[in-house]
Amino acid sequence: MTIVLLLIPLGLVLVVLAAWALFWAVDSGQYDGDVEAQGLIAVERDEPLPR
Amino acid sequence: MAAIASDTRTAFSIEGMHCSNCATSVERALSHLDGVHAISVNAATGKARVDWDPAKLTLRPIFEAIRKLGFRPVPLAGEAAEAAAAQDRRRALKRIGVAGLGMMQTMMFVYALYASGAHGIDPAIAQYLRIAGMLLTTPVLLYSGMPFYQAAILDLQRRTVGMDVPVAVALTVAFAASVYHTLLGSGEVYYDSVTMFIFLLSLGRFAEMSVRQRSLSASEALTRTLPAEATRVLADGTIEKVPLARIVPGDRLRVARGAAVPVDGQLVTSTASLDESLITGESKPIARTAGDSVPGGAINAGNMIEIACVKPAHQSTLAGIIELLQLAGSEKPRTIAVANRVASWFSFVTLALAAVVAVFWSIFDPQRAMPATLAVLVVTCPCALSLAIPATFAAATAYLARQGLLVVKPDAIERLSRIDSVMLDKTGTLTEGAPVATVMSTTGISPERALAIAAALERGSDHPLAKAFQPFADANVIAVDFHEHPGSGIEGIVQNQRWRLGTREFVYEHASTEEDSLLYLGSPEGGAATLAIRDRVVAEAVNSVHALQQRGLAIIIASGDAPEAVNSVAEALNIPEHYARMTPQDKLKFIEQKQDSGHSVLMVGDGINDAPVLAAATVSCAMTQGAAIAQAEADVLLLNGSLKALAVAIEVAQHARSIVRQNLAWALIYNLVSVPLAAAGLISPWVAALGMSISSLAVVTNATRLAWAPWPKPFQVPA
Numbered sequence: 001m002t003i004v005l006l007l008i009p010l011g012l013v014l015v016v017l018a019a020w021a022l023f024w025a026v027d028s029g030q031y032d033g034d035v036e037a038q039g040l041i042a043v044e045r046d047e048p049l050p051r
Numbered sequence: 052m053a054a055i056a057s058d059t060r061t062a063f064s065i066e067g068m069h070c071s072n073c074a075t076s077v078e079r080a081l082s083h084l085d086g087v088h089a090i091s092v093n094a095a096t097g098k099a100r101v102d103w104d105p106a107k108l109t110l111r112p113i114f115e116a117i118r119k120l121g122f123r124p125v126p127l128a129g130e131a132a133e134a135a136a137a138q139d140r141r142r143a144l145k146r147i148g149v150a151g152l153g154m155m156q157t158m159m160f161v162y163a164l165y166a167s168g169a170h171g172i173d174p175a176i177a178q179y180l181r182i183a184g185m186l187l188t189t190p191v192l193l194y195s196g197m198p199f200y201q202a203a204i205l206d207l208q209r210r211t212v213g214m215d216v217p218v219a220v221a222l223t224v225a226f227a228a229s230v231y232h233t234l235l236g237s238g239e240v241y242y243d244s245v246t247m248f249i250f251l252l253s254l255g256r257f258a259e260m261s262v263r264q265r266s267l268s269a270s271e272a273l274t275r276t277l278p279a280e281a282t283r284v285l286a287d288g289t290i291e292k293v294p295l296a297r298i299v300p301g302d303r304l305r306v307a308r309g310a311a312v313p314v315d316g317q318l319v320t321s322t323a324s325l326d327e328s329l330i331t332g333e334s335k336p337i338a339r340t341a342g343d344s345v346p347g348g349a350i351n352a353g354n355m356i357e358i359a360c361v362k363p364a365h366q367s368t369l370a371g372i373i374e375l376l377q378l379a380g381s382e383k384p385r386t387i388a389v390a391n392r393v394a395s396w397f398s399f400v401t402l403a404l405a406a407v408v409a410v411f412w413s414i415f416d417p418q419r420a421m422p423a424t425l426a427v428l429v430v431t432c433p434c435a436l437s438l439a440i441p442a443t444f445a446a447a448t449a450y451l452a453r454q455g456l457l458v459v460k461p462d463a464i465e466r467l468s469r470i471d472s473v474m475l476d477k478t479g480t481l482t483e484g485a486p487v488a489t490v491m492s493t494t495g496i497s498p499e500r501a502l503a504i505a506a507a508l509e510r511g512s513d514h515p516l517a518k519a520f521q522p523f524a525d526a527n528v529i530a531v532d533f534h535e536h537p538g539s540g541i542e543g544i545v546q547n548q549r550w551r552l553g554t555r556e557f558v559y560e561h562a563s564t565e566e567d568s569l570l571y572l573g574s575p576e577g578g579a580a581t582l583a584i585r586d587r588v589v590a591e592a593v594n595s596v597h598a599l600q601q602r603g604l605a606i607i608i609a610s611g612d613a614p615e616a617v618n619s620v621a622e623a624l625n626i627p628e629h630y631a632r633m634t635p636q637d638k639l640k641f642i643e644q645k646q647d648s649g650h651s652v653l654m655v656g657d658g659i660n661d662a663p664v665l666a667a668a669t670v671s672c673a674m675t676q677g678a679a680i681a682q683a684e685a686d687v688l689l690l691n692g693s694l695k696a697l698a699v700a701i702e703v704a705q706h707a708r709s710i711v712r713q714n715l716a717w718a719l720i721y722n723l724v725s726v727p728l729a730a731a732g733l734i735s736p737w738v739a740a741l742g743m744s745i746s747s748l749a750v751v752t753n754a755t756r757l758a759w760a761p762w763p764k765p766f767q768v769p770a
Binding site: 004005008012019022031 | 140
């Protein structure tokens with residue numbers, strides 16, 4: 001059972017990391033606007049292919 | 052409090068409001084300010100409307116009073132409003148994320164403790180798990196749970212009990228008991244319930260916020276349509292970009308293909324194809340020719356065009372519509388005000404019931420006291436009352452705005468659902484508005500010649516009916532020396548012969564008591580022709596009236612026009628009940644009689660000349676276009692001059708009413724079943740949290756059905 005003593009703090013560290021990643025993603029605008037917007041970018045930025 | 056004529060009316064959004072008590076506290080705080088005469092705050096849309104006297108105060112103290120309550124006033128539209136909404140969304144997402152991550156980890160630890168009850172666990176490991184649970188729950192409570200505490204503190208400061216007070220009490224009690232048992236090293240902990248409750252409640256609030264932001268988008272979508280700057284063509288042919296605010300009447304502007312017309316103007320280019328759907332709801336592009344009016348906000352669907360500005364941007368048609376939409380969102384319907392009061396009582400009763408449950412179980416079974424009390428505090432769901440009703444109305448309003456029907460007074464949706472009669476007060480609303488002259492009979496003259504002479508005489512007239520003769524003008528038949536006799540007719544010399552066109556009395560020079568709407572053409576030799584002015588019924592009106600009749604609505608024409616005009620329109624549209632030559636007083640009396648006999652009347656008028664009559668109807672609808680939109684006094688405005696949207700509006704209103712009823716029924720059944728179960732200690736706090744959140748989401752999702760229902764299909768009227 002002693003492994004629990006290690007796994008629990010590890011779990012807590014992972015939660016902190018996951019929260020940091022979420023904050024970073026939200027602040028960099030990845031969840032802004034509607035879901036279709038990301039798909040439209042692919043259509044709008046349709047640059048000509050190099051010959 | 053009542054608005055005074057000299058007052059300034061300002062509408063704005065208030066950030067941070069989430070329940071009816073927030074709205075009430077803003078109203079109360081502003082009512083203490085000297086110079087504020089009328090306030091309406093809508094918690095569902097987050098908008099406020101204030102009528103204030105600029106001679107007594109400025110906007111600064113009004114905004115300060117709102118900030119003191121912990122809310123933030125922001126402009127209704129534009130970048131600031133968009134940024135505020137985005138900020139709200141980001142903050143909510145982070146809170147949900149923290150609560151979700153904390154919940155998953157806490158459950159893992161606490162479930163190990165639950166399992167230990169059956170299989171046994173080392174006391175040191177059990178304590179280790181409790182401490183880990185506490186470490187995870189504390190940031191969730193302090194960060195993700197903070198909005199509930201802030202709202203509850205504000206409620207208590209205002210001496211009211213809002214939805215968040217029972218929530219804050221439940222969270223505090225559960226967390227405090229868990230920490231106490233953790234420090235004690237034994238006893239039950241509720242960290243899983245606390246984190247799950249915060250996560251699910253935050254998720255529910257996020258769904259409500261998304262619905263609210265989407266409903267608001269009707270006016271914001273319109274605002275975004277207008278470009279920030281326009282392309283002005285200078286006298287030497289060069290072009291420059293100018294901000295919208297600097298465009299003045301007379302400026303020549305260029306509108307690229309796919310771009311929006313920036314201001315109301317007149318078309319300079321020979322032809323144009325314009326998509327006016329945002330303004331009128333008409334989905335097909337409309338062909339315009341040089342000289343035609345072009346409304347600001349229309350999208351250029353054809354090649355590049357040029358227009359001459361007629362009105363500055365802030366006076367444009369689109370600006371008028373946006374202002375009306377914003378004011379509509381800030382008004383609070385009566386049903387919502389009642390529902391808010393009930394929701395407030397509901398929260399108070401929940402707290403009282405939780406206290407009774409706590410005392411009861413403390414006496415009879417102390418083990419059950421804590422979970423049962425928590426379950427009662429958590430399980431109740433007043434959201435059907437405080438959010439689902441306004442969300443339904445907001446969704447209906449937003450949908451109808453896209454169909455070209457502007458709901459100016461939010462109450463109108465509710466009243467519209469009860470309508471059983473539709474009264475049309477003008478035949479003009481059903482006809483093409485382009486009357487054409489026809490010959491009824493002639494004596495010693497051909498019909499063509501009679502029409503040519505009449506057209507020659509009318510050429511010199513400014514009378515609106517003169518246009519009816521234009522198609523029959525003959526270049527060889529010219530009138531000279533004409534005189535207009537107001538109220539009688541016109542006379543002039545055509546090919547050396549004096550002719551008169553007008554009333555029977557004027558042409559025959561003898562009094563007539565017979566009332567008719569015909570025109571007579573005659574010379575000193577005698578009467579030559581009898582003419583009538585006919586206006587063709589719009590093809591679409593036939594279908595629209597039929598659609599309304601099929602819905603079981605009684606259609607009535609009560610017009611001030613001549614019997615001939617009314618009869619022909621009524622006959623073409625198959626409307627058996629029609630009345631002509633009605634004065635505004637007659638119409639008012641007619642509506643009152645109908646209402647006295649139990650009918651609910653929707654009246655359709657032009658919204659400006661017939662305001663008192665419209666005001667008497669159960670629901671008033673103005674068919675209006677262009678700049679007149681801002682002046683129209685009606686509950687709903689038909690922007691595309693077509694009755695087509697009316698049948699859809701009545702259907703949507705009836706559907707909104709049935710959704711509100713479903714939500715109320717669901718809320719009643721859910722609370723009647725869940726509260727006794729929670730009080731009896733039969734459901735654990737986390738199940739209560741899950742039940743409450745699912746109930747909230749069900750109600751809000753049901754309310755939004757209106758927004759994504761495929762409406763146009765079942766009610767589409769063939770054009």
